[in-house]
Amino acid sequence: MKSGIILMIFSIGLFLFGCKNNGESTHIKTFPNAGNYPLLTISSLKDSVSVPDTLNVRAYVVNKSICPRNMYCYLPDGIFISNIAKQDTSAYQPFLALTDPNEFSKGIPYLMSVKVIETGVIDSRTGNKVRRIDLLGYNIVN
Numbered sequence: 815m816k817s818g819i820i821l822m823i824f825s826i827g828l829f830l831f832g833c834k835n836n837g838e839s840t841h842i843k844t845f846p847n848a849g850n851y852p853l854l855t856i857s858s859l860k861d862s863v864s865v866p867d868t869l870n871v872r873a874y875v876v877n878k879s880i881c882p883r884n885m886y887c888y889l890p891d892g893i894f895i896s897n898i899a900k901q902d903t904s905a906y907q908p909f910l911a912l913t914d915p916n917e918f919s920k921g922i923p924y925l926m927s928v929k930v931i932e933t934g935v936i937d938s939r940t941g942n943k944v945r946r947i948d949l950l951g952y953n954i955v956n
Contacts, residue, residue, distance in 0.1 A: 841917045846951040848927040856897045859930055859947060860906045866931045872955065873926050876901040878915040891915050895926070910949045923955040 851870045854863065863869065873895035881887035892911040896902065899921045910928070918924070927950040935944040 841914055844914065844917060845949060848925045848951045848953045851927055856895060856908065857906050859908055859928070859945070861942070863930050865945060866929065868927065868929045868950065870925055870927050871895070871897075873897065873924050874899040874922070875918045875920050875924070876907060878918070878920070879909070880915055893918050895924075899923075908945075908947050910947055912949065925953045925955050927951040 848870055849868070851868050853870045853872070856871050856873060859871065874897070875893045876896045876899070877894040879887075879889045879892050879894075881889070881891055889909070890911045891913065892909055893915050894901070894907045894909050896905060896907045898905070901907070912918075929948045929950055931946050931948070932943045933946050936942070937944050
């Protein structure tokens with residue numbers, strides 16, 4: 815009986831405390847390293863960059879979109895990036911569609927190589943052409 819209680823306490827402790835990873839990604843990197851492109855700010859992706867263009871940005875992942883399996887979601891799987899580690903809804907935070915958003919961790923600085931293209935869609939609120947940003951590669955910045 816005592817060994818059963820000890821085993822149960824050990825199992826509960828392992829469940830509660832043994833699987834923490836401090837928010838760091840444990841997924842395998844599926845993208846190549848960042849390329850040798852000009853370094854620009856994230857805000858320049860919005861309208862200052864001539865499209866199509868490929869460039870690097872220093873970015874933090876501030877939010878993830880993960881659609882549950884077998885569900886229809888308006889927003890595909892991906893990440894929102896920002897030039898600061900905290901989410902700020904008043905700042906420009908572009909979305910990058912990805913197969914596995916869990917490859918990235920919030921609050922860690924990245925150097926990302928991205929390609930900026932126009933989609934041909936017009937934003938009904940602003941009248942501007944909508945830009946799509948595709949991730950080409952990344953490195954974690956130390």
